[in-house]
Amino acid sequence: MRIAVIGAGALGGTFAVLLARAGHEVTVTARGAGLAAIRSGGIRLDGGFGEAHEWVHALERLDETPELVLVCTKAQDAAAAIDDNAAVIDGASVIVLQNGLDGVATAERLLPRSSCFGALSIIAANYTEPGHVTITTPASTYIGRGSGPVDDETRRWQTLLSAAAPVVAIDDFVGAQWTKLVVNMLNGLPAATGLSVQTVVAHRGLRRIMTASMREAVRVGTARGIRFGTLQGLGDRRLRLFARLPIWIGQLLPLLMKARMGTVPNLGSTLQSLRRGQRSEIDHLNGVVVREGSTVGIPTPVNAAITAMVHEVEASGVHPTPDAVSARIRL
Known part of the structure; x- marks a missing residue:
């Protein structure tokens, strides 16, 4: 063909x-x-x-x-x-x-x-x-x-x-898109810090921020009336429960994702774009959570901050340290 x-x-x-x-x-x-x-x-x-x-x-x-x-x-x-x-x-x-x-x-x-x-x-x-x-x-x-x-x-x-x-x-492909959007919250912090996904998830402060960004995405999708599709064991019931659990328990989700990736450093597509000197798709990842949240009145401060930081890296070429990111996004 x-x-x-x-x-x-x-x-x-x-x-x-x-x-x-x-x-x-x-x-x-x-x-x-x-x-x-x-x-x-x-x-x-x-x-x-x-x-x-x-x-x-x-x-x-x-x-x-x-x-x-x-x-x-x-x-x-x-x-x-x-x-x-x-x-x-x-x-x-x-x-x-x-x-x-x-x-x-x-x-x-x-x-x-x-x-x-x-x-x-x-x-x-x-x-x-x-x-x-x-x-x-x-x-x-x-x-x-x-x-x-x-x-x-x-x-x-x-x-x-x-x-x-x-x-x-x-x-229900639309529902699956929202589940993938939650998974894609793995991309923003590596792009901001210049570190692999595995390294970001291993960092206690960054992992907590990543978990919070995922929870915001689930809460926005829920408010939009989305039924999350099933991808790689993640589906509507598990994601809704994840958004309600205490954040310290919710951190198990990025840890499980990290385990599935293995040991080869995963840079994430957004960081790869930055390293090639290209515009990133952050506005269509963390940024779209902010956009959709504004339509249903759900605050998304973590995703807004991550989106802003990636745009700053695009403009300056300088990645903030993990500690600087953790200090900027206090949970």
Whole structure:
């Protein structure tokens, strides 16, 4: 099948290689050093899914209509990337694979003739250098659309993708997006401090702050009438209980997440963006909790502070120490 992957970063590069290895005709979009590296040396993948090296067609902008499109850009870049390719992809089936809450709605708005789906990936991948991705934690990706049950078209794409990587079709994709948003609270503090997720969770003060940010996300989702979908053992009942427990007990959640990651340092996608000198997607992670909280009158001071700190690092390039973060966000 002819498959286009828009955005050949960590997840885009991963799926491009795995799909090409499964026998599909894959085209990726990239720019700058990434485009040059892929054109000259293909994409190399190592780590949790094994080693692979695939030569894929690489362009700045797609020039023909594929049968399936995976949008794998950062959330803040999705609208521009989709719009840049809309002339040839409107009408194709589109799977938006990214963090945040807005990706599928953005695709549906810009591609009115397309069937649009969402995908949530728990894979931890490091964009080691242009054209080279290392999987630090292999995991499943979850595909669905809307708030209803899985439909036949979703199952079709799940079956196709599953031949390349572990993919699960899920009911109530919107609820699952909110669960993934809670999981993505792992990203903000590593981006602020410059430390790996494991190191942040191991720090008592930072772990407490991370737990508080997750609790705010759950409370906002609850106030918005969301029923949290089930991802990796986390679901509506457990998350609602987590938000009610004393914070010292709630810290078990990030500790369990850390244990699942293993020992290979997980930098988180937001810190990786900062290290490459790119804008981060913090406004679509901790920032979206602040945005959604304001619509239902739920205070989100911890997520507001984390969002502000990451923007300060974007502007200055200087990471505050863990002690400085703990002093700034007092719980």
